[in-house]
Amino acid sequence: MKGKKSWLAVTFLAGVLLLAGCGSQKSSSSSSSNLASSYSYVYTADPDNFDYTVSSRSTNSDIYSNFEDGLLERNSYGQLKGALAKSWSVSKDGKTYTYHLRKGVKWVDSEGNPYATVKAQDFVTGLKHAVAAKSETLYVVQDSIKGLDAYVNGKTKDFSTVGVKAVNDYTVQYTLNKPESYWNSKLTYGVMFPVNAKFLAQKGKNFGKASADGILYNGPYVLSNFTSKSVIEFTKNASYWDKKHVYLKTVKLTYNDGSNPDGLYKSFKNGDYSAARVYPSSAGYKDVVKESKNNIIWSDQDASTYNFTFNLNRQSYTQTSKTTSKQKSNTRKAILNRDFRLAVQFAFNKTDYTAQLNGKAGAAS
16 A cells, blocks of 8 residues: 555554564465455444545545545655646745646546546636535635635635636646645645546536445545445555555455454454554453564554643532532632642643553553
């Protein structure tokens, strides 16, 4: 799978992972070869919308991000590089960005058959559709692109006044309200992705339906099977412009409701999954360490910050044991005391708290 795609990282956002590039020790040489070109794991919630210009819900984007490319993408170091755009430039005033598309990039249907060529007008169509469909991420660009806010709010019904245009078949240009040094990073959002106008018209309200034929594909994979609460399968897109860097031929995700977390490791040992999340706080974790110590990999930490804050103006005590006026008054007096608040903060053992989920081994990770 191409390193740029996000769903794999999202699947493994928390906890500990077991990874085995060639399967478990029980795998035969033939099955090991097969696992090297395929990936199998689980998913926990059905996607319900494949309209990549509209939905930002992770259960949707984790899947469709493997089907579509935008103008730019991020490499494994988080740096922006060209995807459908082979090159680009910005005007001296920093307001106009011009992108030159790769020629010959194909839209394919759910069977992998070529449908059309990706062209600059598809980006115009994509943004116009995102407005009409009330995209969840429209806010990312609404105040950036010239004339877009006025169009969204109905001040004008002429989309040609919006700062996006196809200069020719392979050149798309965006005009901004003001310079934004971070503008290119916004091109990784689905709201800025292309849509083929002919296919959109054919599908009508069914465009983006969570089924294999609900969208066209220009990315590394095509959805080959989706059965609700059962399985999601991808197949490598043979027409993909960068197919030499797509290393997995197939991806299979099996539905898992999370009721048996230890079962993931058992399935991994049986060779059913390419990886499995394991839980340091579980009773069987010692066996995991004993059997697969060298394959345990901690997932990357994210940039989240967690904190708890006192309500300095509490009005309701219905969820507390405080019933009398004096008890409530004393509680308020304590909370307004800086030393009391600091005492509670310092008394809270963050390591012990995180160890409840990740065990002592993962409390600091």
